[in-house]
Amino acid sequence: xxxxxxxxSLLELFTLREPEIGLSDLARKAGLDKATTRRLLMAxxxxxxxxxxxxxxxxxxxxxxxxxxxxxxxxxxxVRLAAPVxxxxxxxxxxxVHLSEFSAGALLTVHVELSAKANRVNVDVGQVLPLHGTASxxxxxxxxxxxxxxxxxxxxxxxxxxxxxxxxxDLVKAIAxxxxxxxxxxxxxxxxxxxxxxxxxxxxxxxxxxALAVASPVSRIDDTxxxxxxxxxxxxxxxxxxxxxxxx
Amino acid sequence: xxxxxxxxSLLELFTLREPEIGLSDLARKAGLDKATTRRLLMAxxxxxxxxxxxxxxxxxxxxxxxxxxxxxxxxxxxVRLAAPVxxxxxxxxxxxVHLSEFSAGALLTVHVELSAKANRVNVDVGQVLPLHGTASxxxxxxxxxxxxxxxxxxxxxxxxxxxxxxxxxDLVKAIAxxxxxxxxxxxxxxxxxxxxxxxxxxxxxxxxxxALAVASPVSRIDDTxxxxxxxxxxxxxxxxxxxxxxxx
DNA sequence: CCAAGTCGGTTCATTATTTGAACCGACGGT
DNA sequence: ACCGTCGGTTCAAATAATGAACCGACTTGG
Numbered sequence: 120x121x122x123x124x125x126x127x128s129l130l131e132l133f134t135l136r137e138p139e140i141g142l143s144d145l146a147r148k149a150g151l152d153k154a155t156t157r158r159l160l161m162a163x164x165x166x167x168x169x170x171x172x173x174x175x176x177x178x179x180x181x182x183x184x185x186x187x188x189x190x191x192x193x194x195x196x197x198v199r200l201a202a203p204v205x206x207x208x209x210x211x212x213x214x215x216v217h218l219s220e221f222s223a224g225a226l227l228t229v230h231v232e233l234s235a236k237a238n239r240v241n242v243d244v245g246q247v248l249p250l251h252g253t254a255s256x257x258x259x260x261x262x263x264x265x266x267x268x269x270x271x272x273x274x275x276x277x278x279x280x281x282x283x284x285x286x287x288x289d290l291v292k293a294i295a296x297x298x299x300x301x302x303x304x305x306x307x308x309x310x311x312x313x314x315x316x317x318x319x320x321x322x323x324x325x326x327x328x329x330a331l332a333v334a335s336p337v338s339r340i341d342d343t344x345x346x347x348x349x350x351x352x353x354x355x356x357x358x359x360x361x362x363x364x365x366x367x
Numbered sequence: 368x369x370x371x372x373x374x375x376s377l378l379e380l381f382t383l384r385e386p387e388i389g390l391s392d393l394a395r396k397a398g399l400d401k402a403t404t405r406r407l408l409m410a411x412x413x414x415x416x417x418x419x420x421x422x423x424x425x426x427x428x429x430x431x432x433x434x435x436x437x438x439x440x441x442x443x444x445x446v447r448l449a450a451p452v453x454x455x456x457x458x459x460x461x462x463x464v465h466l467s468e469f470s471a472g473a474l475l476t477v478h479v480e481l482s483a484k485a486n487r488v489n490v491d492v493g494q495v496l497p498l499h500g501t502a503s504x505x506x507x508x509x510x511x512x513x514x515x516x517x518x519x520x521x522x523x524x525x526x527x528x529x530x531x532x533x534x535x536x537d538l539v540k541a542i543a544x545x546x547x548x549x550x551x552x553x554x555x556x557x558x559x560x561x562x563x564x565x566x567x568x569x570x571x572x573x574x575x576x577x578a579l580a581v582a583s584p585v586s587r588i589d590d591t592x593x594x595x596x597x598x599x600x601x602x603x604x605x606x607x608x609x610x611x612x613x614x615x
Numbered sequence: 616c617c618a619a620g621t622c623g624g625t626t627c628a629t630t631a632t633t634t635g636a637a638c639c640g641a642c643g644g645t
Numbered sequence: 646a647c648c649g650t651c652g653g654t655t656c657a658a659a660t661a662a663t664g665a666a667c668c669g670a671c672t673t674g675g
Binding site: 188 | 372378386406418428434437438443446471477492572574
């Protein structure tokens with residue numbers, strides 16, 4: 120792996136659950152030498168992508184990241200415009216709703232609004248969703264150009280649960296159904312017990328840039344509920360798309 | 368420079384004014400070879416820190432940055448907690464107010480609330496403020512441990528305008544004054560025509576972690592106005608500090 | 616309609632940077 | 646007093662980064 124890749128991997132070790140990590144721990148988790156890890160951290164710190172807590176000497180993500188994220192957000196206000204719609208959809212359905220953005224061949228979860236119910240689906244910001252295993256992904260593929268879909272289906276597809284669709288034929292059918300309905304429906308393709316309704320969000324050029332999904336415990340879902348969630352999700356996705364392209 | 372440093376420099380080329388940049392342009396601005404630049408970009412893109420617009424083939428900051436910034440913000444909610452106070456202070460004073468966070472020996476501007484007035488001071492998110500040339504910096508130093516101040520004053524101090532204080536003695540006096548008043552006052556030390564009132568924001572351990580400042584055109588300021596801005600800034604900074612440490 | 620300049624992207628021999636085992640001193644349990 | 650681990654450092658060996666030259670595809674303008 121390139122040195123830059125290693126440095127980026129270090130950044131990715133920091134999570135909501137573990138936002139501060141010591142040097143040795145970091146080296147172990149990254150599979151790098153301690154000396155190497157330290158050099159990388161110093162290089163990152165020089166650009167404020169990493170900070171070191173002066174007291175405990177542990178490392179954490181740096182202020183430069185907030186800065187860069189703000190520049191990106193000002194130019195590409197995906198989360199900012201979508202967040203209120205996501206919240207509204209979560210309130211309307213009473214379920215967890217998450218927003219994801221296409222990046223490097225997969226969907227990256229960038230915003231989550233959790234259900235108020237005790238029995239709910241929990242999704243973490245930062246989770247990477249495969250296109251073929253999630254409702255969001257199927258909805259995304261259904262909105263993609265045909266050649267992009269074919270290219271994706273040619274690669275081997277990993278199974279995450281016994282229910283994950285890995286045969287291209289099955290996926291083509293699921294995608295066709297999503298196209299006709301305007302939303303996708305999937306259950307337990309990525310995690311057991313989770314039912315999801317997905318809808319794609321389109322950019323100015325008509326190509327999909329992300330997706331949103333309503334995630335519920337399977338026990339709470341029947342066809343009627345699914346259909347109503349589908350309508351709501353589809354409506355929300357169209358609203359976000361419209362706002363992104365300057366309409367509405 | 369380390370390879371990682373070069374990659375980080377590439378990220379820093381993206382600004383609010385120029386959020387998308389082509390390969391050749393990027394290489395020129397960074398002073399790197401085109402081939403090198405491309406390799407770095409690919410490594411960054413693999414970790415979603417950079418994206419490439421499929422149509423124009425230009426590069427922009429990636430979604431991974433939003434993700435990392437969110438993790439950092441959840442752990443260290445500086446901007447999130449301070450933003451409403453900054454806005455309030457801006458409305459109260461009618462002037463531009465900016466918030467900065469200490470990082471790697473300087474203050475990094477992380478949030479700005481612009482004055483509604485036509486003649487106002489403009490500050491950009493991302494601007495790096497030196498500790499000795501700005502009111503924010505003096506306020507920060509005034510709240511720092513003495514040894515940290517001495518260490519900083521030992522290094523040579525760059526002059527940004529003819530008014531920049533570069534003699535350690537002058538700075539020690541300015542810092543002492545800021546300590547006694549609870550806020551700092553400075554004019555044109557960093558940019559001509561700008562008057563600033565700064566106040567430090569303290570973390571849980573009592574050490575400063577950043578600062579806020581009210582920035583006005585010098586023409587609008589007299590001692591009375593400055594004193595009232597000082598009181599307001601000091602109050603706002605204490606409120607942010609309290610919220611950060613969980614009080615209030 | 617062609618020539619010149621640009622763009623994004625690629626190649627591969629040369630070169631410089633990265634790497635990691637061993638080693639500090641300091642700290643915290645037992 | 647001992648052991649393990651911490652953050653951090655060193656330097657010869659190994660590996661990854663580098664950049665001049667080259668592509669084909671577009672734009673521009675004479």
